Amino acid sequence: MRATRRNPARASASARSAAPPTDRVVGHIRRLIEGHRLKPGDRLPTERELARDMKVSRASVRSGLQSLSAMGVVRSRQGAGTFIQDGPPSLDSQPLGLLAALHGFSSEEMFEARGVLEVGVAGLSAQRASGEQTATMAEEVASMFAALNDPHTFLVHDVRFHRAVAAGSNNPVLAALVEMTSTLLFERRRTTIERARDLRESAEMHRRIYLAIRRGHAETARTAMAEHLRLAEEALAVEDALAATRAAA
Amino acid sequence: MRATRRNPARASASARSAAPPTDRVVGHIRRLIEGHRLKPGDRLPTERELARDMKVSRASVRSGLQSLSAMGVVRSRQGAGTFIQDGPPSLDSQPLGLLAALHGFSSEEMFEARGVLEVGVAGLSAQRASGEQTATMAEEVASMFAALNDPHTFLVHDVRFHRAVAAGSNNPVLAALVEMTSTLLFERRRTTIERARDLRESAEMHRRIYLAIRRGHAETARTAMAEHLRLAEEALAVEDALAATRAAA
DNA sequence: GCGAACGAGTGGTCAGACCAATAGTCGTTC
DNA sequence: GAACGACTATTGGTCTGACCACTCGTTCGC
Numbered sequence: 001m002r003a004t005r006r007n008p009a010r011a012s013a014s015a016r017s018a019a020p021p022t023d024r025v026v027g028h029i030r031r032l033i034e035g036h037r038l039k040p041g042d043r044l045p046t047e048r049e050l051a052r053d054m055k056v057s058r059a060s061v062r063s064g065l066q067s068l069s070a071m072g073v074v075r076s077r078q079g080a081g082t083f084i085q086d087g088p089p090s091l092d093s094q095p096l097g098l099l100a101a102l103h104g105f106s107s108e109e110m111f112e113a114r115g116v117l118e119v120g121v122a123g124l125s126a127q128r129a130s131g132e133q134t135a136t137m138a139e140e141v142a143s144m145f146a147a148l149n150d151p152h153t154f155l156v157h158d159v160r161f162h163r164a165v166a167a168g169s170n171n172p173v174l175a176a177l178v179e180m181t182s183t184l185l186f187e188r189r190r191t192t193i194e195r196a197r198d199l200r201e202s203a204e205m206h207r208r209i210y211l212a213i214r215r216g217h218a219e220t221a222r223t224a225m226a227e228h229l230r231l232a233e234e235a236l237a238v239e240d241a242l243a244a245t246r247a248a249a
Numbered sequence: 250m251r252a253t254r255r256n257p258a259r260a261s262a263s264a265r266s267a268a269p270p271t272d273r274v275v276g277h278i279r280r281l282i283e284g285h286r287l288k289p290g291d292r293l294p295t296e297r298e299l300a301r302d303m304k305v306s307r308a309s310v311r312s313g314l315q316s317l318s319a320m321g322v323v324r325s326r327q328g329a330g331t332f333i334q335d336g337p338p339s340l341d342s343q344p345l346g347l348l349a350a351l352h353g354f355s356s357e358e359m360f361e362a363r364g365v366l367e368v369g370v371a372g373l374s375a376q377r378a379s380g381e382q383t384a385t386m387a388e389e390v391a392s393m394f395a396a397l398n399d400p401h402t403f404l405v406h407d408v409r410f411h412r413a414v415a416a417g418s419n420n421p422v423l424a425a426l427v428e429m430t431s432t433l434l435f436e437r438r439r440t441t442i443e444r445a446r447d448l449r450e451s452a453e454m455h456r457r458i459y460l461a462i463r464r465g466h467a468e469t470a471r472t473a474m475a476e477h478l479r480l481a482e483e484a485l486a487v488e489d490a491l492a493a494t495r496a497a498a
Numbered sequence: 499g500c501g502a503a504c505g506a507g508t509g510g511t512c513a514g515a516c517c518a519a520t521a522g523t524c525g526t527t528c
Numbered sequence: 529g530a531a532c533g534a535c536t537a538t539t540g541g542t543c544t545g546a547c548c549a550c551t552c553g554t555t556c557g558c
Contacts (some may be wrong), residue, residue: 021511034350046539057512059308062541063315070319073347078540079520084351098322101283102333105422113422116369124361173354173362177426270542295508306543311510327509328551 021056025064028054029074033084040086044074047082097184107188107240111233114181115226118162121169121178122209122225126218129168134214136164141210144203151193154203159186161206165225168213185236192239205231270305274313277303278323282333289335293323296331346433356437356489360482363430364475367411370418370427371458371474375467378417383463385413390459393452400442403452408435410455414474417462434485441488454480 019027028050032038044050047065051058065082068074076082099105129137140161147153159182166178196202205228212221268276277299281287293299296314300307314331317323325331349359378386389410396402408431415427445451454477461470 030347030350033347040351048539059513060511062312063510065540066312066315067319068347070316071347073351076540077520078518079538081520081539098279098282098317098320099425100422101279102289102322103421109420109422112373112420113426116373116423117365117426120365120369124365171358171361172352173349173358173430174365176348177362177366181422297508308544309542312541314509325509326551327549328507330508330551 021054021060022063022067024054025050025056025061026067029064029068033073038084040084042084044082044084097187100184107185107233107236110181110185110188111229111236114178114185115229117174117178117181118165118229119222119225121166121171121174122213122221123218124171124174125165125168126213126216126221128170129165129213130170133164133168134210137161137168137210137213140164141203141207144199144206148199148203151196151199152190154196154199155186155190155193158202158206159183161210165209165213189236189239192236192243195239195242196235197238198235202228202232202235270303270309271312271316273303273305274299274310275316278313278317282322287333289333291333293331293333346436349433356434356482356485359430359434359437360478360485363427363434364478366423366427366430367414367478368471368475370415370420370423371462371470372467373420373423374414374417375462375465375470377419378414378462379419382413382417383459386410386417386459386462389413390452390456393448393455397448397452400445400448401439403445403448404435404439404442407451407455408432410459414458414462438485438488441485441492444488444491445484446487447484451477451481451484 029038029044038044044065045053047058047061050061054061065074065076069076072085074082075085100110125133140157143157144154144161147157162182163175163179166175169175205224209221209224209228212224278287278293287293293314294302296307296310299310303310314323314325318325321334323331324334348354374382389406392406393403393410396406411431412424412428415424418424454473458470458473458477461473
């Protein structure tokens with residue numbers, strides 16, 4: 001038989017440590033979170049402590065933490081420590097961004113996905129948003145009207161408005177998904193927003209969405225959001241065309 | 250003077266290397282992908298090569314690749330190499346899973362998010378799914394009927410059906426989002442599926458969704474999907490209750 | 499010809515050291 | 529006494545070099 005190797009001891013006894021060190025670290029932190037022994041904002045043990053306690057090298061600890069960091073679960077600050085990410089849940093949009101680059105997601109596809117998500121979210125938001133939440137939306141709409149001559153500022157409030165609508169759904173899962181997709185298009189549009197032509201129309205659309213939500217008209221809110229996204233997609237196409245024209249010159 | 254110290258040359262000449270090594274590695278790979286010099290399935294240069302070419306340590310290269318791996322952009326196989334992830338684009342569901350644990354997403358919230366996504370997807374799928382795509386759905390439905398007495402197998406085909414519907418939308422962004430959320434609930438339900446009572450009803454619902462999509466009836470497909478998810482949510486609640494009862498005994 | 503053994507190459511882990519940023523401590527100064 | 533500033537222990541970030549575990553193409557033996 002030779003007993004040449006393979007995994008030493010697997011079936012019985014000592015059921016642990018079958019997994020590679022990096023995975024053990026991720027699982028360890030994960031269990032701490034799921035067991036509510038680590039809450040958002042909490043500081044993790046230092047890398048050196050984790051390495052000692054788990055009997056792995058610090059390199060493996062760092063490897064695991066690097067994964068968690070990429071997923072947006074923790075955040076490390078040199079000299080201070082590693083902390084559980086707090087604030088509103090939000091998948092880092094970087095993953096989707098890279099996948100977008102990798103598979104060449106088109107703007108049409110992005111807008112369509114946004115449409116499916118945000119139209120539904122607008123409906124839910126109309127049914128549930130609190131007064132405070134609708135007030136936030138109102139503020140962003142006002143800021144948009146105030147920034148009609150400053151495209152970059154306008155865009156910032158645009159994104160914040162959509163975030164506020166998502167928050168109004170009071171569903172953190174949906175809010176995280178909306179955040180992810182809208183951030184992505186934000187990155188994209190930031191480079192072309194200077195060529196936007198009709199910000200007033202866009203602001204007006206946002207105002208109509210806000211009014212529908214505030215009045216609790218779910219279907220009206222859904223329709224307005226759908227219409228808004230349709231126009232926004234057209235606007236982006238126009239801006240792209242202008243950018244392409246200029247590039248050719 | 251001693252000349253010990255600090256970063257040699259920063260202001261002028263050699264304008265690069267401002268960013269930390271790990272970020273440089275991520276950016277480097279990202280540029281390779283965005284410049285289409287790396288396609289899905291391609292093999293990356295070895296870690297030692299990257300380290301040499303970029304003039305950073307292998308540890309930093311590994312750090313960057315670890316991030317990309319956590320995002321599902323690349324995948325490393327010991328002894329073979331590191332490859333750009335191919336296959337259908339799919340965010341690793343692990344990020345959402347950890348966020349779910351971290352913020353305590355409830356089943357209701359998950360189902361609601363699924364509802365918003367998949368109802369919309371069902372409508373799009375009815376409008377666009379190819380014959381091959383609907384055929385895949387039909388196969389999964391058939392497999393579900395064949396597995397009425399085997400809950401675990403049933404559940405596998407259940408998930409695959411929803412994946413097939415998402416594929417039918419022909420929108421990779423939506424497909425990735427659906428994949429992420431449904432995988433999450435799959436993990437959850439796998440532990441309670443044994444207590445399911447009425448798989449036949451569930452299979453029948455899936456069949457109705459399939460028929461609506463095949464016939465191109467978008468609104469019917471949306472309604473059927475919404476109804477299905479509503480029933481599935483109830484079923485999960487019942488299974489949970491049973492599990493809780495048994496646990497108490 | 500074909501399977502088994504080999505070995506170069508690759509990612510995974512370990513060890514120890516040093517660098518860089520942080521945050522608390524303690525003294526100085528006004 | 530309060531505010532400011534240098535000092536220092538602590539912590540994450542990087543580097544180095546070594547070894548391990550696995551993969552896969554090659555080569556050897558039958």
